[in-house]
Every structure is written in structure tokens, then in C-alpha cells.
Amino acid sequence: MYRPGGTGDCFLLQFKKGNQVSFNLMIDCGCITGGKQNFEPILDDLTAKTKGKIDLLVLTHEHADHINGFTSVAEKFVNLTIAKVWFAWTENKDDPEANNYREYHTEQKMALAQATAKLNKLERDHYFHKLLELENQGAELADGIHHFIESLNGLNGLNEATMAANGTTPETMEDILRRLKIIDNNTVVEYRYPGQTLEDVLGAEGIRFFILGPPKSLDLLSKEEGKNEGYEKRENKSTTNLAFIEALSVSEDNAQDQIPFESDFFFAATPTEAFVEFKEKYHAEEQAWRKIDHDWLFGGAELALRLEQSINNTSLVMAIQFKDxxxxxxxxxxxxxGNWLSWHDPQLNWSFVKNNVLQTVKVDYIFKNTVLYKVGHHLSQNGTGKEIGLEQIKHPELAAMVTLDFKKILPGWLNTMPNDFIGAELINKTKGKLFFSGAYEPILKNIQTPRVSINANHLKETVKNNKKFVGKIAVEYSVKG
Incomplete structure (x- = not known):
């Protein structure tokens, strides 16, 4: 697990025959707001370790924190030969369902980009500070709006890696890799579907791949939560985060009636001559573009969150198995x-031959045999299934890796990453074999909340295991197959 100096995924898995590496698998290459300084050392190290050959590259999904390394240091990939690349079926231009889904996402991305641009324009014009400067606690409200816009910018930024140069039609991940000459006509491109079982890929004898997701159901792709499945967030949203709602409703009449929150979040407006003058300037007909409808802005936030979650659900999910x-x-x-739930579909199974007998297995078999878990969505409360996931993963050799780093992280993620319940359960289940890509101290501090119970010896072991990699470019862990 590489450590790019920020929250994001970049993995190199090397499978060996004896002492010799026989198969190089790279999964993703990204980091929140990452640039050359984040990825150049990683690509140098990866190129040296693989001797310039990647047998299989897997891109899980299109968010920038998983793929912006390719755009940041494209020139470094000239030193790498990529034999094969896998994408999820949602990237397949020959799949009508995939095309419809990408078109739907394109509309959402464009709406979010336009909304964000408009908000940033208003922010640069100091619109909100001027609007609220005469209000009680107006500075706090304006600050709340500022942080809200920052969060929206972060969510919008997740999509920027796939936005074309003209800012309109998004590219597929294959388009990006070809444009950057990271892959060429000699690279085999394949799209993966749930239920597939693949063996001995490109000479990886003894290795089996189960493809779990993303689901083919568009309903499941947009499903964000389910009954008894949500891990409670570590913190509640603050009043500051909600302040922008109040600000949008400030007016000379019926402002409070429009607020969808308790009166505690509302500070009454007192119209003055200066405020009237301000309204005449900024709310005149020729200034209509400056207006922001309260429901529209709140909808912009909801759109951003739903788009993020929907794209997360398009993640290509793999279970990689040692046959023996x-x-x-x-x-x-x-x-x-939605992705986790889909693995439990009664119609979904995986087949393979063992001892000349055809075996058909369900997801419980996969969970039962899991010895390494790449923790979903940077240890957030919605990136790991509960009853349909973690509670079924109980192997005594379990280890887990978390791609979380407070050095670079979206502001809106600080309330949800790390989730203390999942973190504590993983520390206990792995007996301390829980590794972080970022500095371990602040992450562990946020996991150790009063509402969780952590075995003291397992916590010490977690600290000990992570200390080994302080200052290193990557966390290394070996599994004996």
C-alpha cells in the first residue's frame, strides 16, 4: 500500500513463485488534490520493484483520489509496460446499460460543476459577507457558507479527473489512459461483470479472481444505506455546517417560515436602510444571476453527495484467491x-473446478476466507457493510489496510473518517494488524472514542505495526498463499 501523502488508493500486489516475482498487479493510483510531488516517488519505486512491467492494472472507479496519479505523472508511465487493464462494466462503451448510466452521470456532473462555479463566483464577489454583515452572528453564518462551498468544491473535484478539456463531455477512464499514452493498442482492455471467476490471468498460476461488483442493477448502484446496516457517524454535523441554510433564508419577511431546521439555527434579520440599499444593488433585475434560491443550493449539496455515493457504488470489487x-x-x-448488498443476491454465485469437481460458492465463502481486507472508502461509516459484511469476516489471520491520511483530506470527510466503530472492530479482529497509509497517531486518536471498546494489547500491536513504516514510501505486508 503506497503512501502518497494524502487520502487515496495506490496498491502494488506482487505474487511470487518461490523467491521470484511472477505477477505484478497494480490497483488505482490517486490522492486527494495530489500532484507530481505525491506521485513521482511512488512511480519511481513502483517501476524499480516491477522492473517496468505491470501484468494487470485495475482501476476501480473514476474518482480523482483513485486515478489522478495517472494524469499528474503521465510521463513516468512511459517507463512501464502495462499488459492488461480491467475496468468495471460501467465503463464499457459497448454496453447499452453502461452508456445510459454514464449519460445520467454526465448530466449530474455538469449540473454540479455549474452550481459550484456559480457559488465560487458569488464567494469571490464577497456576496455572502455583504449580505450578512448587518445580521446578528452574520460573520459566523458567512463562515458556514464558506466551509460549505469548500466542501462542495471538494466533492466536485472528485469528478475533475474525468472531465474533458472542454469541460463538457466526461471521458471514460480508458479514454484518459489512451490520451495520456499510458496504454496503447498492445494493452488488452477488459470489462468485468459480477459473478465472473477468472483463473491464471496472464500466467498468474495458482491465483483466482472473483468479481463481486459493481451490480448490474441501477437501483442498487444508487442505494446508499439499508436497515441495520449503517455504522453511526463518529460526530454529528455542527451548526456551522448548517449555517448556510439560514443565510439563504434571510429576508425582510417570512424568513423563519422557510427554514427547515429548529429555531436554534435561526438568527432573525433586522432590515435597515443599508440592507435595503444592498438588496437594491444585488437583487435588481440586472443582478438576477447573483441570486441563489435556498432550495436550489441545498439541492446542490444533495446532488454532490448522491453523485459521490453513486460513483462509489460503481467500484470494481475483486476477491483475489490463492487456490491451494x-x-x-x-x-x-x-x-x-448498494454494491455490498448486491453480493448477497440469491442469483449471484461464483464457480470453479477443484479436484476435478465443479464448485459453486456464495459470498459467505468469500468472507469466510478473507485474510486481507482493503478497508472500503477510507474507513468511512458507509464504506463497509455491517451485517452484510464485516460481521461475517472472521478469519484468525485477518489483516486490514486503510487508505486514510489527514495530511490531505476533503473537509467534509473529517466527520466521518475514520469511523470509530469500524476502526475498533478491525483493531480487535486483526489483533493489531491494521495498517494506515497516513500518520497513525491522529487516526487512532479519532478511533478511540468513549463509545467503543478496544483490546489494549491489540491497540499496542497496532501502534507497533504502524511505527515500522513511519517515513517509508509504502506499507508492506506479506500473505503466505
Missing amino acids: SEKILLFPGDAEY
């Missing part, structure tokens, strides 16, 4: 509830 021992490495990308 049946041990499994589970890599779910940023899959959320």
Missing part, C-alpha cells in the same frame, strides 16, 4: 451499501 490455501484478499474500492 483458499485464502482471499478482498479489494472493494469505495463500494457503498
Whole structure:
């Protein structure tokens, strides 16, 4: 697990025959707001370790924190030969369902980009500060709006990696890799569908791949949560985060009636001559573009969150198995509830031949044999299934890796990452074999809340295991297959 100096995924899995590496698998390459300084050392190290050959590259989904490394240091990939690349079926231009889904996402991305641009224009014009400067606690409200816009910018930024140069039609991930000459006509491109079982890929003898997701159901792709499945957030939203709602309703009449929250969040407006003058300037007909409808802005936030979660659910999910021992490495990308739920579809199973007998297995077999779990969505409350996931993963050799780093993280994620319940359960289940891509101290501090119970010895072991990699470019862990 590489450590790019920010929250994001970049993995190199090397499978060996004896002491010799026989198969190089790369999964994603991204980091929140990452640039050359984040990825150049990683690509240099990866190129040296692989001797310039990637047998299989897997891109789980299109968010920037998983793929912006390719755009940041495209020139470094000239030193790498990529034999094969896998994408989820949602990237397949020959699949009508995939095309319809991408078109739907395109409309959402464009709406979000336009809304964000308009908000940033108003922010640069100091619109909100001027609007609220005469109000009680107006500075706090304006600050709340500022933080809201920052969060919206962050969510919008997740999509920027796939936005074309003209800012209109988004590119597929294959389009990006071809444009950057990271892959060429010699690279085999394949799209993966749930239920597929693949063996001995490109000479990886003894290795089996189960493809779990993303689901083919568009309803499941947009499903964010389910009954008894949500891990409670570590913190509640603050009043500051909600302040923008109040600000949008400030007016000379019936402002409070429009507020969808308790009166505690509302500070009454007192119209003055200066305020009237301000309204005449900014709310005149020729200034109509400056207006922001309260419901529209709140809808912009909801759109951003739903778009993020929906794209997370398009994550290509793999369970990588050693045939002899049946041990499994589970890599779910940023899959959320709908993706996790789909693995339990009664019609979904995986087949393979063992001892000349056809075996058909369900997801419980995969969970039972999981010895390494790449923790979903940076240890957020909605990136790991509960009853349909973590509670079924109980292997005594379990280890887990978390791609979370407070050095670079979206502001809106600080309330949800790390989730203390999931973090505590993983510390206990792994007996301390829980590894973080970022500095472990602040992450563990946020996991150790009064509402969780952590075995003291397991916590010490977690600290000990993470200390080994302080200052290192990557966290290394070996699984005996």
C-alpha cells in the first residue's frame, strides 16, 4: 500500500513463485488534490520493484483520489509496460446499460460543476459577507457558507479527473489512459461483470479472481444505506455546517417560515436602510444571476453527495484467491451499501473446478476466507457493510489496510473518517494488524472514542505495526498463499 501523502488508493500486489516475482498487479493510483510531488516517488519505486512491467492494472472507479496519479505523472508511465487493464462494466462503451448510466452521470456532473462555479463566483464577489454583515452572528453564518462551498468544491473535484478539456463531455477512464499514452493498442482492455471467476490471468498460476461488483442493477448502484446496516457517524454535523441554510433564508419577511431546521439555527434579520440599499444593488433585475434560491443550493449539496455515493457504488470489487490455501484478499474500492448488498443476491454465485469437481460458492465463502481486507472508502461509516459484511469476516489471520491520511483530506470527510466503530472492530479482529497509509497517531486518536471498546494489547500491536513504516514510501505486508 503506497503512501502518497494524502487520502487515496495506490496498491502494488506482487505474487511470487518461490523467491521470484511472477505477477505484478497494480490497483488505482490517486490522492486527494495530489500532484507530481505525491506521485513521482511512488512511480519511481513502483517501476524499480516491477522492473517496468505491470501484468494487470485495475482501476476501480473514476474518482480523482483513485486515478489522478495517472494524469499528474503521465510521463513516468512511459517507463512501464502495462499488459492488461480491467475496468468495471460501467465503463464499457459497448454496453447499452453502461452508456445510459454514464449519460445520467454526465448530466449530474455538469449540473454540479455549474452550481459550484456559480457559488465560487458569488464567494469571490464577497456576496455572502455583504449580505450578512448587518445580521446578528452574520460573520459566523458567512463562515458556514464558506466551509460549505469548500466542501462542495471538494466533492466536485472528485469528478475533475474525468472531465474533458472542454469541460463538457466526461471521458471514460480508458479514454484518459489512451490520451495520456499510458496504454496503447498492445494493452488488452477488459470489462468485468459480477459473478465472473477468472483463473491464471496472464500466467498468474495458482491465483483466482472473483468479481463481486459493481451490480448490474441501477437501483442498487444508487442505494446508499439499508436497515441495520449503517455504522453511526463518529460526530454529528455542527451548526456551522448548517449555517448556510439560514443565510439563504434571510429576508425582510417570512424568513423563519422557510427554514427547515429548529429555531436554534435561526438568527432573525433586522432590515435597515443599508440592507435595503444592498438588496437594491444585488437583487435588481440586472443582478438576477447573483441570486441563489435556498432550495436550489441545498439541492446542490444533495446532488454532490448522491453523485459521490453513486460513483462509489460503481467500484470494481475483486476477491483475489490463492487456490491451494483458499485464502482471499478482498479489494472493494469505495463500494457503498448498494454494491455490498448486491453480493448477497440469491442469483449471484461464483464457480470453479477443484479436484476435478465443479464448485459453486456464495459470498459467505468469500468472507469466510478473507485474510486481507482493503478497508472500503477510507474507513468511512458507509464504506463497509455491517451485517452484510464485516460481521461475517472472521478469519484468525485477518489483516486490514486503510487508505486514510489527514495530511490531505476533503473537509467534509473529517466527520466521518475514520469511523470509530469500524476502526475498533478491525483493531480487535486483526489483533493489531491494521495498517494506515497516513500518520497513525491522529487516526487512532479519532478511533478511540468513549463509545467503543478496544483490546489494549491489540491497540499496542497496532501502534507497533504502524511505527515500522513511519517515513517509508509504502506499507508492506506479506500473505503466505
